[in-house]
Amino acid sequence: MNHFSYAERLHEFRNPTIRILDILPGRDPSRSIYCRLRHTSLKTKPTYDAISYCWGELSPVAEIICNGRSLNITQNLHDALLVFRSQTHVVSVWADAICINQSDGEEKAQQIPFMWRIYQDARTVRVWLG
Numbered sequence: 001m002n003h004f005s006y007a008e009r010l011h012e013f014r015n016p017t018i019r020i021l022d023i024l025p026g027r028d029p030s031r032s033i034y035c036r037l038r039h040t041s042l043k044t045k046p047t048y049d050a051i052s053y054c055w056g057e058l059s060p061v062a063e064i065i066c067n068g069r070s071l072n073i074t075q076n077l078h079d080a081l082l083v084f085r086s087q088t089h090v091v092s093v094w095a096d097a098i099c100i101n102q103s104d105g106e107e108k109a110q111q112i113p114f115m116w117r118i119y120q121d122a123r124t125v126r127v128w129l130g
Contacts, residue, residue: 002068002069002070003069003070003071004066004067004069004070004071005069006037006101006104007067008039009101009104009106009107010039010100010101010107010110010111015041015042015043016041016042016043016114016117017039017040017041017042018039018040018042018046018094018099018111018114018118019037019038019039019040019094019098019099019100020037020038020039020040020046020048020092020093020094020099021035021036021037021066021092021093021094021095021098021099022035022036022037022038022090022091022092023035023081023084023085023086023090023091023092023093024036024085024090025085025086025087025088025089025090026085026087027087029082032063032064032065033064033065033078033081033082033085034064034065035064035065035066035067035081036066036067037066037067037098037099042114042117042118042121045121046092046121047092047123048092048093048094048122048123049084049091049092049093049094049122049123049124049125049126050093050094050095050118050119050122050124050125050126051077051080051084051093051094051095051125051126051127051128052119052125052126052127052128053076053077053080053095053127053128053129053130054076054128054129054130055074055076055077055097057074057075057076058074059074061074061075062074062075062077062078062079063078064078064081066098071098073097073098074097076128076130077095077097077098079128079130080095080126080128081093081095083128084126084128093126094118094122096115100112
């Protein structure tokens with residue numbers, strides 16, 4: 001399977017723009033997590049839950065399928081997504097390690113100042129302690 005890559009560079013958008021992760025429904029915890037990553041303007045007041053969690057080990061050790069491609073994430077974030085995933089409906093979340101391109105310094109510099117607003121505007125903040 002091809003590896004995931006970010007299609008858009010968020011710092012190139014005129015309006016404050018973030019990515020939202022849509023976790024697709026799944027019943028079996030032993031099956032892969034499938035999700036879609038989309039971008040949206042904060043001005044549209046998107047509905048999502050923000051995830052606050054400990055990154056844990058920084059080296060990615062777990063895989064999810066995002067936009068049809070393999071994306072490696074930390075085990076702690078994988079465990080959180082698995083618990084927050086619904087059996088019946090799409091769950092929209094914001095998780096910094098996925099929704100901010102960690103390999104793009106410009107994007108990180110632009111997105112980090114928005115984090116207070118991302119958490120403030122979230123429908124709820126889900127905390128994962130591991």
